[in-house]
Amino acid sequence: MEHHNLPTEDLKTYGIINEDLTFSKKLSADDIQKFLQGYTIVADNDRNRATFQLTNNNTQLKVIFLERDKRLAEILEQSKEKVQYTDIKDLSKTPNEWNIEKKAFIFDKENSKTVEFDFIKNATELTAIIADQKDLQELSRYKAELQKLKNYRHDKIDQYPEIAKEIANDMNIVSRELNAVTRIAVEDKRINNSNSDVQLNVNDRDMYEDANRMRENEEQQLDEKRRFRR
Template sequence: MENHNLPTEDLKTYGIIKEDLTFSEKLSTEDVRKFLRGYTIVADNDRNRATFQLTDNNTQLKVIFLERDKSLSEILKQSKEKVQYTDIKDLSKSPADWNIEKKAFIFDKENNKTVEFDCIKNATELTAIIADQKDLQELGRYKSELQKLKNYLSDKIDQYPEIAKAIANDINIVSRKLDSVTRISIEDKRMQNSINSDVQINVNDRDRYEDANRVQENEEQQQEEKRRFRR
């Protein structure tokens, strides 16, 4: 890749490089290295997100402005309590365009940070993480978000016949995860019902209750006999 033909004026406009043509201190050496190799720089500010990528052999700067339906600070704060979902809209496209991405934010307690997942690109990993929480309410929330995403994609597939195959592939991914979540929910409910049933038996089974009482009475009698023997 060529680096001497960088779109310096555009890079200055967005604060990626300074007037002396050095890169911003906000970017690490690794960030700069990846950026020059075609990786995307992401800048977040409240509900807004901007992405920057060099194209055409590093001679053009591709800029995309996105908007969340929630502020980033709100997402990060609430993610410590439960998984947060947000829709990200591409502001460079019209409302009629296919311009929505759904993200999930999960707090990683081990590393003390919130991690972002794409509900399609990271669907397998995201489903596994949520299922591992063993929380039926959280599974229900996830299932609802997947269903809304599927409905959105289904509405779009007829509008964009030229990319219908790609949209259909995304719908298939979401559908498979919906099926997985349904199976997991059923299995978790059965397990919970089994646990509750065992608890009920332990508390209400008259024979078991009386057996337990007899064991306790026998133990008390043995203790009394030991005390008498020691006298």
């Protein structure tokens, strides 16, 4: 491989390349190509996660060590039964720093694998997938996790004025999803109530408009679900 300028000793230390300067066989050709283009390699082991990224024109290796609040094997197994939520802590930062990310692990039955979603980066897609389950209890669990994340970001915004704009943007994303979850929960309750009501007035204008809104919402969720399955 072409290895001029690459931080070869650091790459050897973490097993990304071998002594003969070939890349580890654990990495696919696509993984290697993306890594050289600046994408991050993620390595998981039990509660620990390490991320590796080439920076400064591929001359330096940025390494971040993270710790999740649950074992990976436990998350993967339990995700087959219901959505798993976990916090990931950046061990390079102190407890007083902004060091928590929140993830959701969802089992994709169609492809028989568990997929990880970030509460911020994959916010719209994650909400759509949770809503598509039509499970008010799960929706309530998800809403509670969103609220925790919003509270955490709120506590940090005054501590980091230099990145207050970034934190505020994250909070806006979480607030948007909280509002969406609330609307979805109300609509689902209306659906359940209307299904149990034997007297349905098809000429009721409010009911007609509500049905249209619910149909538009379901179509949007379906689009998001298709993205999830790709």
